[in-house]
Amino acid sequence: MVTEATESWTEAVRAITERLNESKDGLDERRTGGLERFQMHGFPGRKSEEWRYTPLSGLVDGGCHQSLSTSTSVPQHADLPLDAIARVVLINGCFQEQLSDLSALGDAIKIGSIAALRNESNPEMVNFLCSSFPEDDHPFGSLSDAMLDDGVFIEVSGEGSGEPGTVHVLHAFDGSTGAGSAHITGLVRCAPGSRLKIVEEVRSTGEVLGNIRWGMSLGDDAVLDRIRVFRPGCDSVFHGTRVTQNSGSQFHDLVTCCGSNLIRNEIHATHSGPGCHVDLLGAYVARGKEVVDHHTTIEHAVEDCTSREIYRGVLSEKSRGVFTGMIHVHQDAQRTDAVQSNDAIVLSRDAEMNTRPRLEIYADDVKCTHGATVGELDDDALFYLRSRGISLDEAKKLLVRAFTSEVLAGMESSQLREFIIEELQRSIPGDGESSS
Amino acid sequence: MSGKKEEMLLDVKDLHASVEGTEILRGLDLQVKPGEVHAIMGPNGSGKSTFANVLSGREEYQVDRGTVQYRDLDLLELSADERACEGIFMAFQYPVSIPGISNAYFLRTALNSVRRYREESEVDAVDFLELIRSKTDLVGIDEKLLHRSVNDGFSGGEKKRNEILQMAVLDPKLAILDETDSGLDIDALRIVAEGVNALRREDRAFIVVTHYQRLLDHIVPDHVHVLSDGKIVRSGDKTLAHELEREGYSWLEATDASAGSNS
Numbered sequence: 001m002v003t004e005a006t007e008s009w010t011e012a013v014r015a016i017t018e019r020l021n022e023s024k025d026g027l028d029e030r031r032t033g034g035l036e037r038f039q040m041h042g043f044p045g046r047k048s049e050e051w052r053y054t055p056l057s058g059l060v061d062g063g064c065h066q067s068l069s070t071s072t073s074v075p076q077h078a079d080l081p082l083d084a085i086a087r088v089v090l091i092n093g094c095f096q097e098q099l100s101d102l103s104a105l106g107d108a109i110k111i112g113s114i115a116a117l118r119n120e121s122n123p124e125m126v127n128f129l130c131s132s133f134p135e136d137d138h139p140f141g142s143l144s145d146a147m148l149d150d151g152v153f154i155e156v157s158g159e160g161s162g163e164p165g166t167v168h169v170l171h172a173f174d175g176s177t178g179a180g181s182a183h184i185t186g187l188v189r190c191a192p193g194s195r196l197k198i199v200e201e202v203r204s205t206g207e208v209l210g211n212i213r214w215g216m217s218l219g220d221d222a223v224l225d226r227i228r229v230f231r232p233g234c235d236s237v238f239h240g241t242r243v244t245q246n247s248g249s250q251f252h253d254l255v256t257c258c259g260s261n262l263i264r265n266e267i268h269a270t271h272s273g274p275g276c277h278v279d280l281l282g283a284y285v286a287r288g289k290e291v292v293d294h295h296t297t298i299e300h301a302v303e304d305c306t307s308r309e310i311y312r313g314v315l316s317e318k319s320r321g322v323f324t325g326m327i328h329v330h331q332d333a334q335r336t337d338a339v340q341s342n343d344a345i346v347l348s349r350d351a352e353m354n355t356r357p358r359l360e361i362y363a364d365d366v367k368c369t370h371g372a373t374v375g376e377l378d379d380d381a382l383f384y385l386r387s388r389g390i391s392l393d394e395a396k397k398l399l400v401r402a403f404t405s406e407v408l409a410g411m412e413s414s415q416l417r418e419f420i421i422e423e424l425q426r427s428i429p430g431d432g433e434s435s436s
Numbered sequence: 437m438s439g440k441k442e443e444m445l446l447d448v449k450d451l452h453a454s455v456e457g458t459e460i461l462r463g464l465d466l467q468v469k470p471g472e473v474h475a476i477m478g479p480n481g482s483g484k485s486t487f488a489n490v491l492s493g494r495e496e497y498q499v500d501r502g503t504v505q506y507r508d509l510d511l512l513e514l515s516a517d518e519r520a521c522e523g524i525f526m527a528f529q530y531p532v533s534i535p536g537i538s539n540a541y542f543l544r545t546a547l548n549s550v551r552r553y554r555e556e557s558e559v560d561a562v563d564f565l566e567l568i569r570s571k572t573d574l575v576g577i578d579e580k581l582l583h584r585s586v587n588d589g590f591s592g593g594e595k596k597r598n599e600i601l602q603m604a605v606l607d608p609k610l611a612i613l614d615e616t617d618s619g620l621d622i623d624a625l626r627i628v629a630e631g632v633n634a635l636r637r638e639d640r641a642f643i644v645v646t647h648y649q650r651l652l653d654h655i656v657p658d659h660v661h662v663l664s665d666g667k668i669v670r671s672g673d674k675t676l677a678h679e680l681e682r683e684g685y686s687w688l689e690a691t692d693a694s695a696g697s698n699s
């Protein structure tokens with residue numbers, strides 16, 4: 001759908017595509033292709049099945065088509081309690097060498113900026129980048145292609161990696177001097193047998209579209225743990241991940257968010273060798289008119305793979321939760337074991353949850369279960385807590401902790417878990433204002 | 437007693453209460469002094485549990501008439517959590533399980549809520565563990581239960597013991613036991629009763645709501661009241677419980693519900 005607003009987007013994007021194409025880094029076809037696809041398809045409207053419950057009109061009509069000015073300012077938040085071996089900071093999409101700390105990295109992990117990679121003309125990495133993302137009509141994918149500039153790559157070799165360290169990736173978006181968007185490409189390659197942990201944090205201030213995409217490849221028996229924390233105050237974030245898993249590899253993903261206007265989290269995981277496992281977990285709290293949208297696809301392409309999805313949200317006021325979960329079990333994917341659950345607690349009449357499980361199963365010997373629940377806080381439990389002296393607000397927070405505990409229980413760091421739970425709890429409206 | 441007027445802990449006058457428009461309590465009077473144990477007995481549907489729930493502040497129970505004075509407070513003006521902070525504790529007939537919250541975390545949150553209200557300093561995790569250990573011994577509860585989710589997968593006896601543990605931690609002035617004996621075998625009943633007896637104190641009163649007399653063999657009451665059709669129709673000492681055990685509640689139907697209090 002091409003409108004006036006998408007015109008201003010297209011003009012802005014074209015200028016950037018043309019400027020970046022002057023760098024002759026071998027990615028000009030990719031950029032031009034992205035521009036053309038965006039020009040043709042634009043942003044999807046309400047009629048698009050994939051975006052039906054996720055309004056993009058505010059994003060389209062606002063000022064996010066502009067580029068964010070260069071900034072070295074990170075929005076203020078209490079720091080996550082982390083014990084990281086490396087810290088990567090990107091501000092408004094640019095890798096910040098000065099603010100990042102890679103000094104303690106051993107030989108097993110290599111980290112660098114996509115911008116540097118392009119300039120070195122590293123054809124292998126460029127190929128990996130190009131093969132990680134499809135060239136389709138996805139609006140944010142097209143924008144990422146058209147403005148392909150910077151981001152981060154992380155490469156882990158199998159040897160000597162031992163006990164995996166945590167890499168902290170901080171995306172900061174600073175729209176304090178004017179609205180705009182930033183488009184970031186991340187790449188992760190885990191060699192066979194390697195292990196890596198990533199904690200990805202997103203902080204944002206002002207009217208900003210943060211468009212982040214990751215292409216990931218896990219070699220045989222590699223293990224990748226990722227925790228993503230969207231800190232309160234984000235305007236619009238599109239976050240997409242495409243991960244390809246080889247035999248015996250494991251990808252554990254956990255995402256949490258609260259207090260953000262619009263979050264779309266897309267994950268596309270493909271099991272291309274037997275014995276893979278993927279965990280997709282999410283806990284979120286939304287209030288006001290916030291929208292949190294989890295959109296997952298798991299391609300069980302081969303036999304003997306397992307997947308587990310659990311998303312849990314607490315929605316108050318006029319907020320909206322969206323979950324779309326596709327589990328695609330291919331014909332050869334015998335003995336697939338897939339579990340999907342999506343539960344929400346709705347604290348007000350005006351809040352809503354839209355949930356769409358999609359199962360396509362073409363193999364006959366599989367176990368696939370899915371469940372979705374939408375409910376209110378349990379009155380009996382609330383009274384029980386209050387009868388022990390716990391105030392109504394505190395009791396609600398305790399029940400939110402209980403509700404999200406299944407998602408967060410597996411976190412290795414109890415400090416980080418407590419930190420996240422407390423941040424989620426703070427986003428619950430107080431004073432019984434939204435009790436139903 | 438000497439000429440000095442004795443302090444009243446709880447004074448219930450002409451209490452009328454309803455649930456979803458159905459009147460259940462129809463003029464209940466009860467006076468409880470510190471240190472006393474009162475048993476409220478009566479047939480099913482007489483209003484025993486309603487009374488316990490009204491006292492603890494459950495909002496589904498509508499008070500239509502009457503007053504409840506607790507110490508120098510108008511109890512009916514207080515929310516459930518305020519009542520708890522003021523020293524009222526109800527041991528539930530059916531304790532609620534809360535998967536995902538450990539018993540220890542729950543107890544510490546409750547204790548600190550009460551302490552904040554009473555303007556006492558909060559207890560940190562280390563001090564709390566010490567405190568709780570002294571209480572687990574008192575009520576004969578396995579310390580492992582502290583680290584499990586609240587009442588989740590607990591046996592009937594464990595749930596009731598957990599209620600008594602909470603009582604011990606929160607240190608109430610008035611404890612209400614709502615059919616604490618229901619679903620307990622005789623051994624569990626004895627253990628729970630021992631816990632309650634260990635918590636009896638001069639400045640703490642108990643209201644024991646029960647259908648059967650057997651709990652009162654273990655928790656010996658000072659006063660026994662028979663509740664019928666929403667009001668107390670007879671009061672007496674512990675021998676009244678034995679009488680009820682022999683004769684059941686069938687005499688109530690024959691009796692005009694005008695019998696007064698003889699306490």
